[in-house]
Amino acid sequence: MYQIDEALEKKEILRRYKLLFKLFKREISQEEHDQIHKAFTLAVTAHEHTRRKSGEPYIYHPLEVAHIVVEEIGLGPTAVVCALLHDVVEDTEYTLTDIENGFGPVVARIVDGLTKIDAIFNQNQSFSIQAENFKKLLFSLSDDVRVILIKLADRLHNMRTLDSMPRDKQLKIASETINIYAPLAHRLGLFTIKSELEDLSLKYTEPETYAFVSEKIRQSEAERESLINNFIAPIREKLETECMKFSISGRVKSICSILGKMKKKGVPFEEVYDLFAIRIVLDSPVETEKADCYRVYAIINSIYRAKPDRLRDWIAIPKPNGYEALHTTVMSNTGKWIEVQIRSKRMDEIAERGYAAHWRYKNEGFDTEMESGLDIWLNKIKEMLEHSASDNSLSFLNDFRQNFFNGEIYLYTPTGELKSLPAGSSVLDFAFLIHSEIGFTVIGAKVNHKLVPINHKLKNGDQVELICSKTQKPNEEWLDYVISSRAKSRIRQWLREEQAKYYDQGMEALKKMLDELHVPFTDANINRVQEAFSRKNKSELFYAVALEKIAEKDIAALFKDDNEKHDNWFWSWFRRSGGNDKDKPETNLQDAIQAQVENKPESLLLAKDVHNLNYIIPECCNPIPGDDVIGVILPNKGIEVHRTNCPKAIELMSQYGNRIVKAKWKKNEKIGLLTGIKISGIDEPGMALQILDKINQDSQINIRSINMKAAEGVYEGQIMLYINNTSHLKELIDRIKTVNGVESVKRIDHR
Numbered sequence: 001m002y003q004i005d006e007a008l009e010k011k012e013i014l015r016r017y018k019l020l021f022k023l024f025k026r027e028i029s030q031e032e033h034d035q036i037h038k039a040f041t042l043a044v045t046a047h048e049h050t051r052r053k054s055g056e057p058y059i060y061h062p063l064e065v066a067h068i069v070v071e072e073i074g075l076g077p078t079a080v081v082c083a084l085l086h087d088v089v090e091d092t093e094y095t096l097t098d099i100e101n102g103f104g105p106v107v108a109r110i111v112d113g114l115t116k117i118d119a120i121f122n123q124n125q126s127f128s129i130q131a132e133n134f135k136k137l138l139f140s141l142s143d144d145v146r147v148i149l150i151k152l153a154d155r156l157h158n159m160r161t162l163d164s165m166p167r168d169k170q171l172k173i174a175s176e177t178i179n180i181y182a183p184l185a186h187r188l189g190l191f192t193i194k195s196e197l198e199d200l201s202l203k204y205t206e207p208e209t210y211a212f213v214s215e216k217i218r219q220s221e222a223e224r225e226s227l228i229n230n231f232i233a234p235i236r237e238k239l240e241t242e243c244m245k246f247s248i249s250g251r252v253k254s255i256c257s258i259l260g261k262m263k264k265k266g267v268p269f270e271e272v273y274d275l276f277a278i279r280i281v282l283d284s285p286v287e288t289e290k291a292d293c294y295r296v297y298a299i300i301n302s303i304y305r306a307k308p309d310r311l312r313d314w315i316a317i318p319k320p321n322g323y324e325a326l327h328t329t330v331m332s333n334t335g336k337w338i339e340v341q342i343r344s345k346r347m348d349e350i351a352e353r354g355y356a357a358h359w360r361y362k363n364e365g366f367d368t369e370m371e372s373g374l375d376i377w378l379n380k381i382k383e384m385l386e387h388s389a390s391d392n393s394l395s396f397l398n399d400f401r402q403n404f405f406n407g408e409i410y411l412y413t414p415t416g417e418l419k420s421l422p423a424g425s426s427v428l429d430f431a432f433l434i435h436s437e438i439g440f441t442v443i444g445a446k447v448n449h450k451l452v453p454i455n456h457k458l459k460n461g462d463q464v465e466l467i468c469s470k471t472q473k474p475n476e477e478w479l480d481y482v483i484s485s486r487a488k489s490r491i492r493q494w495l496r497e498e499q500a501k502y503y504d505q506g507m508e509a510l511k512k513m514l515d516e517l518h519v520p521f522t523d524a525n526i527n528r529v530q531e532a533f534s535r536k537n538k539s540e541l542f543y544a545v546a547l548e549k550i551a552e553k554d555i556a557a558l559f560k561d562d563n564e565k566h567d568n569w570f571w572s573w574f575r576r577s578g579g580n581d582k583d584k585p586e587t588n589l590q591d592a593i594q595a596q597v598e599n600k601p602e603s604l605l606l607a608k609d610v611h612n613l614n615y616i617i618p619e620c621c622n623p624i625p626g627d628d629v630i631g632v633i634l635p636n637k638g639i640e641v642h643r644t645n646c647p648k649a650i651e652l653m654s655q656y657g658n659r660i661v662k663a664k665w666k667k668n669e670k671i672g673l674l675t676g677i678k679i680s681g682i683d684e685p686g687m688a689l690q691i692l693d694k695i696n697q698d699s700q701i702n703i704r705s706i707n708m709k710a711a712e713g714v715y716e717g718q719i720m721l722y723i724n725n726t727s728h729l730k731e732l733i734d735r736i737k738t739v740n741g742v743e744s745v746k747r748i749d750h751r
């Protein structure tokens with residue numbers, strides 16, 4: 001337990017405050033000093049009566065965040081002022097106007113950004129809202145990068161002090177960290193912070209694994225130390241005779257990356273060969289740093305034998321997040337492969353502390369000219385935000401991951417220009433990257449001089465020569481060929497415009513067909529065709545009809561089926577008699593799930609097919625086709641499918657953050673899933689009967705249970721039904737609303 005001793009606390013607050021100034025690597029001006037002092041005084045006063053969950057004075061937190069901001073990210077005095085004030089507006093009586101009056105518009109804007117992010121993340125949120133929040137978070141990036149950097153410092157300190165939080169909070173915060181903040185830190189090139197965030201998350205999400213690996217690292221320390229020293233000795237000697245200024249050390253990799261290697265290669269801890277890496281940091285001037293790095297590389301290879309094809313040259317082509325270094329793997333005298341990283345002091349700063357450190361090399365502060373690498377990155381994010389259109393946020397998050405967190409591949413144009421795309425991109429993605437017009441007209445490509453189709457997946461280092469034809473036209477299938485958000489949004493836009501052109505023509509054609517079948521041209525019937533042929537909306541349907549992609553005879557067959565209800569009768573009988581297909585035991589369910597987990601599925605296809613049925617539909621939110629759903633992979637159980645707004649799902653997500661798969665319904669499947677509606681109104685004679693009639697009008701709906709009561713003239717009913725999809729449900733709800741007396745009909749969201 002934390003013991004409160006106010007005199008001691010005052011001393012400690014002052015100690016932490018003074019330490020702040022020692023962390024700056026440069027002299028700060030009197031004016032800057034005064035600003036920091038003012039911010040500190042305000043923060044101390046504002047948080048005076050609050051304590052953290054641990055019992056400590058609240059002010060420790062902003063002070064620690066300020067330390068991180070200077071020491072570990074390398075930001076300047078303005079950011080320190082903001083870090084000290086970052087929780088003031090949210091948690092205390094002080095307003096943004098107070099901040100603006102005291103510290104000016106720049107500080108106020110940053111504090112405002114930080115407060116808004118917090119507000120968003122503190123709401124009780126669903127996954128899609130979280131994704132939406134994330135989008136907002138990124139918007140703030142384009143205003144002032146310091147907002148996101150300070151936010152990362154804030155998160156880092158919260159992760160470091162997560163012990164005092166209740167378990168459920170720990171899991172929620174840890175899963176957010178692993179899903180959002182660690183990848184973001186990675187993209188910003190804050191490697192040290194990224195690793196620490198990942199390790200801390202693991203500590204709370206998988207405590208046993210974490211303890212196991214850290215114990216192993218501790219146990220093997222002595223042996224590793226002697227190995228490193230023996231390995232380093234001859235290198236040190238040779239570099240000294242060459243009169244090079246350098247430092248050399250051996251560093252154990254992060255727990256997460258070691259664990260990742262164990263899992264990926266399926267080997268025990270003892271067999272992870274690159275448990276640690278030797279790092280040589282050269283004290284070279286910028287003019288000769290590259291040449292010096294290559295020279296050290298040559299020297300090392302004169303001492304140890306290098307593993308073929310294991311030279312990673314990120315000096316010639318830096319990583320997208322700005323990382324520069326040479327990595328080589330060599331055979332040590334003990335018969336073990338050892339990785340050696342070679343970089344200059346400047347490169348090392350960037351690698352450890354990201355762009356902020358880099359800017360510090362150039363000049364103090366962000367307000368002046370930015371480095372081109374970050375510019376490119378920010379522009380990519382902006383472009384993506386602009387192009388993510390009105391698609392739902394979940395797909396946005398997916399796109400984002402796809403584009404930014406997964407690996408990237410480098411490709412060459414025929415003239416040798418370097419381009420980068422997300423791993424898994426196709427020729428078509430490449431074409432849209434070059435230019436939209438080229439994307440629309442590409443018919444194939446020569447990849448490394450071999451002819452390939454447009455859906456051909458590109459590999460790192462491919463040289464791509466595009467072949468275009470003026471007669472080419474995009475089609476819906478193209479959406480399956482591309483993964484980059486730019487290509488996707490351009491194709492979608494093209495399709496939308498194209499569909500608009502055929503709207504009237506398609507509508508006329510469909511009307512004619514239905515007239516001939518003596519089927520009325522009503523919304524309900526149009527919907528029916530739309531669903532039967534898996535079209536998302538009328539535009540898509542009319543377009544397909546206009547281009548004769550839907551045959552007249554198939555439409556005729558659809559309405560002819562009206563009188564043949566065997567299938568429907570069978571399934572409802574099957575369900576009522578307890579033969580619920582989803583309960584059918586799956587003998588090797590475990591294997592199926594394992595395979596699913598290992599494949600890291602992008603999406604889970606929900607279908608009736610029993611053999612694919614490794615999912616469980618729980619009765620808490622009763623998802624039906626058409627709902628936005630996610631799957632959560634539960635160890636030893638299966639995949640639970642929830643609606644994205646289900647509270648249970650949110651709970652599971654924070655618990656199994658890395659086991660969430662995006663799920664979608666297989667189109668046009670008649671699954672017949674349980675859902676419920678709640679009806680209320682004024683009790684009228686015969687009302688219940690009328691409601692049942694409305695339900696029975698749709699032969700595809702089966703009632704499971706009815707619960708009705710009427711008291712003091714008020715009617716309340718709860719009906720559970722088996723239904724195919726959301727549009728069926730919507731139609732039903734609309735029909736029931738027409739019953740005399742009914743005032744509201746609502747779907748029961750969860751129980």
Ligand code: MN
Nearest residue numbers: 061086087154
């Ligand atoms: Mn905070």
